[in-house]
Amino acid sequence: MTIRARWAEFWDSRDPLDSLWRVFASPYLTILLLACLTVLIGLGIILPQRPTEALTDQAANNLWLASLRQHYHGVADWFIRLGLLDIHRSLWMRGLLGLLAFNLLLATLDIVQPRHVMHAGMEREILVHDPALLESPERLMERIRQVLHAQRYRFLIGKSNRLACADHSWAFPLLVYMGLLLVIGGLVISERTAWWEENVALQPGQVRPLGHGTNLALRADDIEAYNGLSNSGHAELTFLRGEGETARRRLRTYTPLFYHGLLFYLTSTEPVLLVQAHDASGRNIPLRTPESGAVQFMEVALHFRAAEAPRYIVVLDLLPGSQLSRQFQQSGLERYVLVPSRDLSLRLLYQSPQPGGATPAFQVQAFRGAETVPFYQHQFHAAETIEIAGDRYLFQPQRYALIKFGQDDGLVFIFVGIVLVMLGMILSTRHPLKRVYLGLQPSSKAVKVWLAANVPATEKIPVWFENLVQDIATALEPNRQGKTDKNPFAMDKKA
Amino acid sequence: MMATPLSAIHFFTVAVFCLIGSAAVYLLAARMPGTSPGKGWRNVARAVASLALLCIATGLALSLAKRGDWPLQTAPEVILAATAAAMLWHLVHPYRGEWRWGALFYLGAAALTIWGTVRWPAAQATPAVQAMPPFWLFVSRLMLALACGAFIHAGATDLACLLTEKISHKICAEETGNAAVLLGLPFLSASLLLTVTAELYTRGVYWNCSIAESWQLLAWLFYAIIWCAWVILGWRGRRIWVLTTLGMVLVLPMLNAI
Numbered sequence: 194m195t196i197r198a199r200w201a202e203f204w205d206s207r208d209p210l211d212s213l214w215r216v217f218a219s220p221y222l223t224i225l226l227l228a229c230l231t232v233l234i235g236l237g238i239i240l241p242q243r244p245t246e247a248l249t250d251q252a253a254n255n256l257w258l259a260s261l262r263q264h265y266h267g268v269a270d271w272f273i274r275l276g277l278l279d280i281h282r283s284l285w286m287r288g289l290l291g292l293l294a295f296n297l298l299l300a301t302l303d304i305v306q307p308r309h310v311m312h313a314g315m316e317r318e319i320l321v322h323d324p325a326l327l328e329s330p331e332r333l334m335e336r337i338r339q340v341l342h343a344q345r346y347r348f349l350i351g352k353s354n355r356l357a358c359a360d361h362s363w364a365f366p367l368l369v370y371m372g373l374l375l376v377i378g379g380l381v382i383s384e385r386t387a388w389w390e391e392n393v394a395l396q397p398g399q400v401r402p403l404g405h406g407t408n409l410a411l412r413a414d415d416i417e418a419y420n421g422l423s424n425s426g427h428a429e430l431t432f433l434r435g436e437g438e439t440a441r442r443r444l445r446t447y448t449p450l451f452y453h454g455l456l457f458y459l460t461s462t463e464p465v466l467l468v469q470a471h472d473a474s475g476r477n478i479p480l481r482t483p484e485s486g487a488v489q490f491m492e493v494a495l496h497f498r499a500a501e502a503p504r505y506i507v508v509l510d511l512l513p514g515s516q517l518s519r520q521f522q523q524s525g526l527e528r529y530v531l532v533p534s535r536d537l538s539l540r541l542l543y544q545s546p547q548p549g550g551a552t553p554a555f556q557v558q559a560f561r562g563a564e565t566v567p568f569y570q571h572q573f574h575a576a577e578t579i580e581i582a583g584d585r586y587l588f589q590p591q592r593y594a595l596i597k598f599g600q601d602d603g604l605v606f607i608f609v610g611i612v613l614v615m616l617g618m619i620l621s622t623r624h625p626l627k628r629v630y631l632g633l634q635p636s637s638k639a640v641k642v643w644l645a646a647n648v649p650a651t652e653k654i655p656v657w658f659e660n661l662v663q664d665i666a667t668a669l670e671p672n673r674q675g676k677t678d679k680n681p682f683a684m685d686k687k688a
Numbered sequence: 689m690m691a692t693p694l695s696a697i698h699f700f701t702v703a704v705f706c707l708i709g710s711a712a713v714y715l716l717a718a719r720m721p722g723t724s725p726g727k728g729w730r731n732v733a734r735a736v737a738s739l740a741l742l743c744i745a746t747g748l749a750l751s752l753a754k755r756g757d758w759p760l761q762t763a764p765e766v767i768l769a770a771t772a773a774a775m776l777w778h779l780v781h782p783y784r785g786e787w788r789w790g791a792l793f794y795l796g797a798a799a800l801t802i803w804g805t806v807r808w809p810a811a812q813a814t815p816a817v818q819a820m821p822p823f824w825l826f827v828s829r830l831m832l833a834l835a836c837g838a839f840i841h842a843g844a845t846d847l848a849c850l851l852t853e854k855i856s857h858k859i860c861a862e863e864t865g866n867a868a869v870l871l872g873l874p875f876l877s878a879s880l881l882l883t884v885t886a887e888l889y890t891r892g893v894y895w896n897c898s899i900a901e902s903w904q905l906l907a908w909l910f911y912a913i914i915w916c917a918w919v920i921l922g923w924r925g926r927r928i929w930v931l932t933t934l935g936m937v938l939v940l941p942m943l944n945a946i
Contacts, residue, residue, distance in 0.1 A: 220920040224913050231909040238902050281897050314922075366919055389892070447821070447890040458892045597892055604888065611884070615877045618915060622870040625919045648922035655922070 214308070218299035226293045233289065237280035240272060294377045301370045307349060307358045307628075314650040317662045319642040321669045327640055330354065330633050333669065337631060337642070340668045344661070346629070357631040362624035365617050372613030379606030389599030392460065394496070396593045400433065403598065409434055409453060416592045418462045418553075428459055428594040444596070460595040464543050464553060466495045467589040468530050478584060481531040495528040496593070497543040535582060536562050555590060557581075627657055642669065699747030700768065700805040706740035707798035711791040718787035734782065737775055737794065744772045744801065751809075758822040760829035763946040767804035769830070770943060771797050773837020774844075777871075781841070785860050789848035796844050824886045831879035832904070832946075836939050838872030839911070843936020846929035853926065869932050870918065873911045880904055903942040910935055 205212050216222065241261060247254040261278070262269040276283035302308075321333065331354055338348045338357075346359040388405055395401055395413035403409045415429040426446030432439045432453070442457075444450045450457040469492045470478035479489035530539040540558040554574050558567035559581045569581050576589045626647065634641040642665070646658040710733040717729040748768060752759045760766055775797055783790045849860035883901070888894040895901065914931045917923040 220916055223920075224916050227909050227913045227916065231906055231913070234902055234906040234909065237897070238899060238906065242897065281895075369915075449889060449892065456892060599892070604894070607894070608881075608885070611877065611881045615874050615881065618870070618877060619874045621915075621919045622874070625922070646922070647920070648924075653924060655924070 214299060217296055218303045219296075220300065222296050223293070223300060226289055226296060230286075230289050230293070233280055233283075233285055236277060240277050240280075242280065243278045290377055290380070294374060297370045297374050297377075301367060301374065304360075304363055304367045304370065307360070315646040315648040315654060315658060316650070317644045317658070319644070319662065319666045319669060321640040321642060322638070323670050327635065330635055330640065333633060333640060333642070334631075336668055337665055340665050341629075341661075344664070346627075355633045358628065359631065360626065360628040362621065362626055363628070365621035365624060366626050368613050368617030369621065370617075372610045372615075372617060375606045375610030375613060377610075379603040379608075379610055381603070382606060383601050383603030387599065387601035387603060389597060389601075391597045393596045393598070394463065394593045395428070395596060396465065396494075396591060403455070405600070407453065407455065409439070411596075411598075413594045413596070416462050416594045418464075418592060426459065426462065428462070428596070430457065444594075455598055455600050458597040460597050463593050463595055464497045464545075465591045465593050466497070466528070466541060466543075466555060467587075467591060468493050468495065468539075468541075469587040469589075470532060471585045471587070473583060478532060478534060481533060483529055483531070489533070493530055495530070495541060497526050497528065532584075535584065537582060539581075539586070540567070541588075553590070555588065557586075557588065629658070629661065696747035696751040697805060697808060699743040699750065700801055700808070703740040703743035703747070704798050704801045704805070706736050706743060707794045707801060710734075710737045710740070711794035711798065714787050714791035714794065718791075729787075730782065733790075733794070734779060737797075738779060740797070740801075741772050741775045741779070744768050744775075748772075758826040760826050760833065761822070763943070764804045764807040764809075766829050766833055766836075766946050767800060767807065767943050769833035770836035770840065770939075771800040771804065773834045774800075774840040775837075777838050777841040778845075781845075783845050783848060785845075785848050786852045786856050786858060789851045789856075792848050792851075793841070793844035796840065800840070821886065821890070824882060824889075828879050828882035828886065829946075831875045831882060835872040835875035835879060836943060838869065838875065839907075839932070839935050839939045842869045842872065842932045843934075843939070846932040847936070850926065850929045850933060869911060869914055869928075869935070873908070873915055876904065876908050876911065880908060900942075900945045903938075903945040907935070907938050907942050910938055 243254070243257065247257040258269075258273070261272070265272065272278050276285060280286060321327070325332070334350065334354060334357060338350075341348050341359045344361070346361050347363060348357060348359045350357045390404075393401065395411070395416075397414055397416055398412065400410050400412045403411055410433040412431040412433060413428045414431060415427075417427050428444045430442050430444050430450070432442070440452060442450050442452060444457055444459045446459050446461070448459075468480060470480055472478055477491045479491065480493050481487070481489050482493055482495070485493075526543040526545070528541045528543075530541065531537075532539070538560045540560065542556040542558075544554040544556065554572055556570065556572045557579065559569040560567050561582075571579055573579070573588060574590075576587070578585050578587050580586075628647040630643075630645045632643040634643065644658075644662055644665070646655065648655055648658065713729060713733040713736065717733075748759055748765060751765070760769055774793075778793060778797075783793060852858050852860040883904075884894045887896065910931075914928065914935065917931065918928060
């Protein structure tokens with residue numbers, strides 16, 4: 194059947210609203226929308242997609258766009274305008290998902306309560322001559338209902354008592370449709386209501402309000418690093434409301450914690466070194482770091498984070514699937530402390546332990562003025578006071594927990610939806626939807642019983658439909674056989 | 689463990705020869721003069737294919753024993769497991785169409801085994817994958833391999849049917865491919881669900897938009913179209929054959945992207 198013929202089947206200019214329903218509830222539209230989504234995802238694979246780093250870092254974004262223009266010339270601007278560089282967040286994706294949700298909603302309603310003769314291709318006709326049945330079409334319909342009911346078909350009769358619909362295994366596609374609707378609904382809820390706080394650094398004993406109207410605060414105690422072994426890496430969390438403790442929980446690496454509707458993750462733990470300096474008389478010596486500029490502190494906290502450093506080079510690679518990466522000019526495991534009053538600088542290096550190995554070590558190197566060779570160096574594992582050039586420096590290693598927490602109410606819908614989709618697909622594998630439309634056309638000599646199945650006319654006649662027609666024919670008139678004929682109700686498809 | 693001169697590669701090589709042997713049996717049977725070949729030929733081909741399946745499984749098990757870790761952590765392992773799954777589905781639902789096109793499946797399986805063997809030894813899993821609990825990753829990949837196997841089996845069978853009708857001008861009454869597609873889709877959904885759950889469980893992100901995930905989603909959407917056509921619209925025969933053959937083509941980059 195051509196597209197034009199298919200369109201003509203759906204569209205009735207006498208009733209545009211009804212025709213619109215038919216179009217939007219059609220499984221052909223479902224297929225079309227799924228095909229469009231497939232193409233869109235395919236474009237997302239072929240075309241370079243803006244990496245997360247570029248979304249959060251304006252400098253990286255500008256560099257990435259400049260590189261894209263250099264590579265794709267004038268086409269790059271078209272990609273940007275058409276939103277093809279952020280396909281998963283683009284209007285195309287949202288529009289298609291919205292249309293698909295609308296289509297699935299109408300299709301779901303159409304499965305629950307069929308309103309139209311949809312995609313009925315395979316047709317059969319039975320002629321009934323039994324005088325008793327000729328007099329009462331209702332009785333004839335009742336006999337058909339009994340046959341279908343015996344075969345576990347759901348039987349729905351139209352308002353006119355001349356048209357009816359019967360279907361088998363209708364609940365399984367319904368499960369799939371409802372599952373998909375739940376997934377799309379969950380995605381919408383996630384996008385609109387979910388919030389996440391990432392890389393929240395907590396030092397032992399530090400209290401941090403959670404915010405977002407939760408009225409809760411969080412304190413992390415006893416932080417242990419992940420060393421590659423299972424069950425390692427944890428932080429003891431204490432939840433506080435007002436002045437009182439509400440709960441104590443252990444948060445492990447790679448394992449979420451659920452509390453008060455919130456999800457908590459221990460992203461990692463980072464080593465931190467607290468540094469203080471005292472002169473011979475015990476007075477504090479002001480300290481600076483390159484990141485703090487001219488501001489001086491009595492105590493500085495040095496964070497050692499391999500993945501982050503103040504200076505880095507953005508590495509661009511526009512090959513599909515390549516990640517934007519950063520090469521660090523200064524290792525995140527190397528920090529500096531400046532002592533302006535003594536014209537000294539301290540270089541502190543963190544040496545992470547081997548998996549399952551010993552405790553981490555710190556190395557301190559002291560430099561005078563612009564010298565490049567240290568005049569003093571020392572390694573330590575625990576808190577230690579070291580004398581450098583007549584002053585005492587106190588180094589206190591600590592471990593901070595990096596926590597991610599948030600709330601996403603859409604997750605439940607997404608997961609329940611996926612499970613429903615799977616369940617529906619598995620069940621419909623064995624029992625595909627069988628739908629039959631029935632119509633009666635009485636005349637003075639006989640009643641024509643028209644039957645149409647949800648199978649294209651071009652396909653081979655399914656056994657179930659052939660058997661069903663035979664059973665109905667036998668029940669109505671044992672000597673009659675079903676035969677193919679043109680649909681007598683082609684002009685009146687509204688049931 | 690006692691050192692053995694046999695490695696996984698040896699088993700995979702034997703599997704390739706077995707699969708080519710199965711294809712040769714089909715082609716020889718098709719060229720036999722006179723009446724159509726009997727059931728015995730088909731059984732010989734199936735026995736040789738079973739040996740190939742056994743070889744791939746042994747090769748993967750041997751590699752696993754040496755590594756001492758959960759299997760299917762890397763792409764070559766998944767490719768070979770998908771090939772084994774395709775053969776498993778093929779043994780469960782044997783092709784009963786025209787002989788000469790039946791060889792297509794075995795040649796395709798041999799090509800996949802060569803592909804997996806060329807990419808051997810298995811590279812290290814990506815950091816994102818390493819974060820997933822190994823058992824979870826194994827189950828997810830097993831589901832993916834079973835799904836890909838079903839898609840490959842369905843695609844090859846339906847391609848044989850298409851060729852039977854188009855070139856040999858004979859009627860093909862195969863429906864096994866469609867059943868495999870409808871088995872493959874739930875397995876692919878399960879694999880996606882497990883991946884999403886594992887990523888949410890370990891890192892709090894359920895979708896990474898990575899190439900591997902995008903390919904899986906693309907394949908899922910494509911097979912959802914076939915599901916819709918099969919279950920709701922009642923399509924059978926040629927149209928479904930074309931779609932499943934296209935689906936088989938999509939499976940290859942999906943496996944490559946793991």
